[in-house]
Amino acid sequence: MKAKVRLYVDHPLGAGQSVPLSRDQAHYLFGVMRLAVGDPVALFNGRDGEWLTTVAEAGKRGGVLDCVEQSRPLMPPPDLWLLFAPIKKARTDFIVEKAVEMGAARIVPVQTDFTNSERIRQDRLQAHAVEAAEQCGGTFVPEVTDLHRLDRLLADWPAGRQLMFCDEAEAGAALTLEGAGPGPWAILIGPEGGFSEAERKRLLAQPFARAVSLGPRILRADTAAVAALTLWQVALGDWK
Amino acid sequence: MKAKVRLYVDHPLGAGQSVPLSRDQAHYLFGVMRLAVGDPVALFNGRDGEWLTTVAEAGKRGGVLDCVEQSRPLMPPPDLWLLFAPIKKARTDFIVEKAVEMGAARIVPVQTDFTNSERIRQDRLQAHAVEAAEQCGGTFVPEVTDLHRLDRLLADWPAGRQLMFCDEAEAGAALTLEGAGPGPWAILIGPEGGFSEAERKRLLAQPFARAVSLGPRILRADTAAVAALTLWQVALGDWK
Structure with a gap:
């Protein structure tokens, strides 16, 4: 399962985490990119690496993504x-x-x-x-x-x-x-x-x-x- | 005398050379940049280095620049x-x-x-x-x-x-x-x-x-x- 969409979120990412979507994010994922429940999305927040998630709920004004597994570790740049x-x-x-x-x-x-x-x-x-x-x-x-x-x-x-x-x-x-x-x-x-x-x-x-x-x-x-x-x-x- | 305008031309540049201007170049130098006879212009052609020139004739549809001296030698990049x-x-x-x-x-x-x-x-x-x-x-x-x-x-x-x-x-x-x-x-x-x-x-x-x-x-x-x-x-x- 490879995500075609990659998004930055401010929410914590980790095993068992559910990530609520803002109206803009929901519009982008479901309106523009036409994703549906079950589809994969890659998320990162600048702290927890990249996580593979799947769409759990998809609405016009919001939605929820469920974390599945870390797909890439956090790779901070040098100082x-x-x-x-x-x-x-x-x-x-x-x-x-x-x-x-x-x-x-x-x-x-x-x-x-x-x-x-x-x-x-x-x-x-x-x-x-x-x-x-x-x-x-x-x-x-x-x-x-x-x-x-x-x-x-x-x-x-x-x-x-x-x-x-x-x-x-x-x-x-x-x-x-x-x-x-x-x-x-x-x-x-x-x-x-x-x-x-x-x-x-x-x-x-x-x-x-x-x-x-x-x-x-x-x-x-x-x-x-x-x-x-x-x-x-x-x-x-x-x-x- | 330092030129405020720097132009590429296709004409040979060298001591004693006069460089005729195209209509576009004349428009740019005299219409847009408001240069007048006697004003300096830097020219290069990719072969003879950069030359300081002065405006000898300025018209609406053309003009002439006279080469004064080489201001920079040709500096070709590596191959x-x-x-x-x-x-x-x-x-x-x-x-x-x-x-x-x-x-x-x-x-x-x-x-x-x-x-x-x-x-x-x-x-x-x-x-x-x-x-x-x-x-x-x-x-x-x-x-x-x-x-x-x-x-x-x-x-x-x-x-x-x-x-x-x-x-x-x-x-x-x-x-x-x-x-x-x-x-x-x-x-x-x-x-x-x-x-x-x-x-x-x-x-x-x-x-x-x-x-x-x-x-x-x-x-x-x-x-x-x-x-x-x-x-x-x-x-x-x-x-x-």
Whole structure:
């Protein structure tokens, strides 16, 4: 029995658990996907792995799924944050999607000197992360935080977390992760206009920060995010 | 004098060269961007590097730019092809854009057993590659070829070109580029539905092919393209 539909729910999953469906979920499963009682659905909640469930009750405004067995264990990503400066809506959505696929544990939009956006729709970005996890077969959904100011984030930087900082101005400098150690990390992708001189100076002065080059070409922020996550995952993460 | 506008042209660029503008280019420079005689424009043609030019004549239906000096040398990417199976329009556009940014020399859409598209708009994808090069500061525009059937491509594979083949089914197999040699290469990204069993067998049997894992998560084709290009550029390309 293989589920064709994969859904994120907030409910606990486990042997003997019954999962009530919201109106939207019921509409999607029974109205759009035309599932009926007995049909399989894969569920994950970001905590209990993926569970195979079957439809126990199907209604127009609700329904119930019964857990059958765990189909995949929880596979949390490494303790890696992705910090990025949101610019245009479509590119921001893409960065969130890519961060989920590439295995970031937390997604932190940051406001830099050259970022225009004063606010983000955190709820929309979080929903986007859920959707990306549904589609990429993930069992974990990274938290998308509210917008943070980069200067404050650096001032309150958590002890022990290292920072890989990708700066287009460093292009060609051939800075790598070689010799970097494991542990909690964050990757910071600059805005497409680059960091300000003050930000660059401040970043370079942080003992926890390391500038890394992403090659001789200028990359868009979404491309840079995937490339940086690849470098990190191969050197220090779960691609090893 | 720094140009705010950067354009691809087909005309030769060099000391003493004057570059005539098409109607569309004249409209963009003088109508949309409001440039006037004497204003700077950066031009590249994929062969002669980037040239600083100035507007010599500005008309509604045409104009002339005069080359002043070379502002950047030609920086061709390594001899790397990106082969990918086009699916949805937006994702296909993205893969072309990413391949240009990441430094592929040639972009080859391939038809696989699980690819639905029978044809592509080669001219549209090529225009997209030009636009990506304009925006990422590149001086080179990779050729986008017509759609090729994967089986025929493999049957006529050019001698001496190695193939890195990214297969979601290999997820977690920890296959890397370690020990791989330099020279001409190609990267093949599978369709989102994966390769067929016959294709997988055929690929694995090729002496020039090497399967590489892109980590434990399932990646979309456009994410896989950037991740694979990153792995290759760091191991064998110009990110070293």
